[in-house]
Amino acid sequence: MTDALYELTIHEIHDLLRSKQVSAREVAESFIRRIEEVDSRVRAFITTTPEHALKQAEAVDEVLSRGDLLANPLVGIPVAIKDNMCTRGILTTCASKILYNYKPIYDATVVERLNESRAILVGKTNLDEFAMGSSTENSGFFVTRNPWNLDTVPGGSSGGSAAAVAANECAFALGSDTGGSIRQPASFCGVVGMKPTYGRVSRYGLVAFASSLDQIGPITKDVTDCAIVLNAICGKDPRDSTSLDVPVPDFTQSLRADVKGLKIGVPKEFFGFGTDPEVEDAVRSAVDLLVELGAHAEETSMPSVEYGLAVYYIIAPAECSSNLARYDGVRYGLRVAPDSGTVTRQTREAKSSIVSMFEKTREQGFGAEVKQRIMIGTYALSAGYYDAYYLKAQKVRTLLRRDFDKAFEKFDVLITPTSPTVAFGIGERADDPYAMKLADICTIPANLAGIPGISVPCGFKEELPIGLQIMARGLDEETLIRVAFTYEQHTEHHRKRPPL
Amino acid sequence: MIEHAQCYNWAASENQRTAFDTLVGAYPQGGCMKLTAQDIADVARLSRLELTEEEKETLAGHINRLLEHFEKLQQLDTEAVEPTSHVIPVFNVFRKDEPGESLPVNDVLANAPDVADDCFVVPRVVET
Known part of the structure; x- marks a missing residue:
């Protein structure tokens, strides 16, 4: 035992x-x-x-x-x-x-x-x-x-x-x-x-x-x-x-195997990202099972979902560039000593010791992906580009939320694959950041909408x-649990x- | 298993690369802003990152490709759309101004790389 x-x-x-x-x-x-x-x-x-x-x-x-x-x-x-x-x-x-x-x-x-x-x-x-x-x-x-x-x-x-x-x-x-x-x-x-x-x-x-x-x-x-x-x-x-x-x-009160009358939306866009046919089959069979158990399912469309990845890769780096500004080698963590030959007060010609310490600490402390996101975020928030990138992304985020609001007027839950494929090989997508980011394409929209x-x-x-x-309406984890539990029981x- | 995985991976990547390009929009070359080496240096300075030449080059490639993808957003008319900064309508959360307990100074300094006299030590910033 x-x-x-x-x-x-x-x-x-x-x-x-x-x-x-x-x-x-x-x-x-x-x-x-x-x-x-x-x-x-x-x-x-x-x-x-x-x-x-x-x-x-x-x-x-x-x-x-x-x-x-x-x-x-x-x-x-x-x-x-x-x-x-x-x-x-x-x-x-x-x-x-x-x-x-x-x-x-x-x-x-x-x-x-x-x-x-x-x-x-x-x-x-x-x-x-x-x-x-x-x-x-x-x-x-x-x-x-x-x-x-x-x-x-x-x-x-x-x-x-x-x-x-x-x-x-x-x-x-x-x-x-x-x-x-x-x-x-x-x-x-x-x-x-x-x-x-x-x-x-x-x-x-x-x-x-x-x-x-x-x-x-x-x-x-x-x-x-x-x-x-x-x-x-x-x-x-x-x-x-x-x-x-x-x-x-x-939430344990929602552990009930009962989906009678439940309205399921199946947004077709979530199956369009190079989804593995076996993943699609498994997800559609799951929907069929819930229908057999008394739910209603209907295909639906959420056109703004295809912009989710672009919105995410502006908003998340922008916020990250600000949040990660605190790692400067002063109060905790790694500190790398400044270059020799730096000066006390920064001028156009000479770098100050403290700035050199910040830069060397961050250069050696952060990995490539983190640096890339800090750079994108800093750029997207910088004067002259803010409206084109960050503000635009926030506005499209509103459109995405509206698509979810509209879907939830009609459906209780939305069902999709969690990721377009199963686990991929170690190292396989390391050199292709785009293929890597696709693994999150079905999950990003819920974060943007807060649901x-x-x-x-x-x-x-x-x-x-x-x-x-x-996925369910904001604050409706109870329905999520009920549907997931029903599926699991069968x-x-x-x-x-x-x-x- | 590995052999199978390799076959599958090839298919999946090709498939997915195409999907991604359609998705984020293969933007016409030259149709959007490209970051120059100077731009990268400027952004690195703002980000307080001392990048190596090699990193600058790799990053320029990655960032420019992402910027191309972001252009897809310009297809959408958002003139009359309000931006979402937060999904819950919380604007300001006030609390009573009641003094509470502060963290002990020794605890706060415990993780610092260099301390003296209950202070964080940094390279000299003021000329004497």
């Missing part, structure tokens, strides 16, 4: 803890051993925290022995957290050399909430540097591998989190999603990933990439676990003024998972685990 604990979902482990068939320490040990066994191959973690986890688990056992907190579903559950969320005293690198030694002095709100729920932190996961990328190949440290096929990418940017869940190295993980960074790796790794409505989850302590798009969400083994984690992390936080002051429902989206496993191509994306894809 103990040996296979790492295979279980949150709710299964919770049942065992609650009925005292296992202790939190046994659960933690099982996952720690699993990480030792497989992570040299998967490389999901930048930092593992076994001592911390065992200490937390022992404290949990003490609380449980008193009969306290037994009803809290996350008590004693091992979690992995993407390394762009601040964990007090524990290395938080964003997979960037510029933060290679950064130990936050405070916890992100989500981390605080998981601590209050008495979840057990087993480690911090790899990502594309500052969450910029689609394959985790842009990590400043190393590449994470897809547990289903170690020669393929796990997706990104939350590739470490998705791979860790798929490889049973944690019971669940947190990721962040700016253009698909939770849903797309969840799709590639055959697990469940949700980006909640913008503002549902506090971003306090999430290292900012593109502030109007970033959102934290769960990566789990099934939809039930997704609802459980959402319950723990959603809600207003005074430290994030964009977090929404709206009631948070009990929630979930990816659930819906099939396989050559032993590589295919993801189904479901399929077996989510039960398959990679042969590691």
Whole structure:
């Protein structure tokens, strides 16, 4: 029994803890051993925290022995957290050399909430540097591998989190999603990933990439676990003024297998981006299944979706160029000494020492993709070009939102592929940034519109998972969960685990 | 497996490259702005990035290709459209001006590369 604990979902482990068939320490040990066994191959973690986890688990056992907190579903559950969320005293690198030694002095709100729920932190996961990328190949440290096929990418940017869940190295993980960074790796790794409505989850302590798009969400083994984690992390936080002051429902109440009368829209544009025919088949079969179960489905059109990628690649770099200005080698992280021969006061002819320090620190600290995005963003925001690029992109973003508003007048949910293909080979798209960016083409629109989206496993191509994306109106995560749960109850894809 | 993957990859990339070009619009050459080497140097200076010559060249290629793609947006008439800066209509969130606890100075300095007298140390910026 103990040996296979790492295979279980949150709710299964919770049942065992609650009925005292296992202790939190046994659960933690099982996952720690699993990480030792497989992570040299998967490389999901930048930092593992076994001592911390065992200490937390022992404290949990003490609380449980008193009969306290037994009803809290996350008590004693091992979690992995993407390394762009601040964990007090524990290395938080964003997979960037510029933060290679950064130990936050405070916890992100989500981390605080998981601590209050008495979840057990087993480690911090790899990502594309500052969450910029689609394959985790842009990590400043190393590449994470897809547990289903170690020669393929796990997706990104939350590739470490998705791979860790798929490889049973944690019971669940947190990721962040700016253009698909939770849903797309969840799709590639055959697990469940949700980006909640913008503002549902506090971003306090999430290292900012593109502030109007970033959102934290769960990566789990099934939809039930997704609802459980959402319950723990959603809600207003005074430290994030964009977090929404709206009631948070009990999402587990939406775990009902019932889609009778549900109206599904299938926007044809999402199938037009060089979608793999097998991916399309799997997604359309999923829609057919929901129709058999009582839903209505209809093809629809959202013409502005084809502009999503261009809008995203203006807005996200613009916001990133501003957010990443703080990495200057002064208060934390890497500092590279100025060139010799620099002067105190900058002139037209001579560079000052402090500017040289900024420039050398950023040159050596940031990777190629990050530099590229900072450059694009700086250019798009610079005088004379602002209207042509940034303002224009914001206006087209409005058109995109309107297309979603119109679709949701008619439909309860929209169903699309999560990504046009299954996981691709490591290195395969590294020299072709455009092919790389296509992996996020179906997920970007939800970030631009601020609506929630979930990816659930819906099939396989050559032993590589295919993801189904479901999107709903803003703040209607309940319908997403109900539809995803209904689908899951009638399929077996989510039960398959990679042969590691 | 690898052999299969290679076949598939070739097809997928070709397919996708075409899809991308249609999608983001293969803009007529010379029809849009191109960043010169001087522009790249200026943007790098604004970005506080000391780029190598090789990086400047690669970046110029990448950025120019992306700019071509952005031109696609100009096809849309957005004259009467309001820009979206944030998807939720939050403009200003006020709170009471209540003094709270500040972070301890030692904690704040803990991650700094160089400190002295409870301050961050940087290269000299004022001439004495």
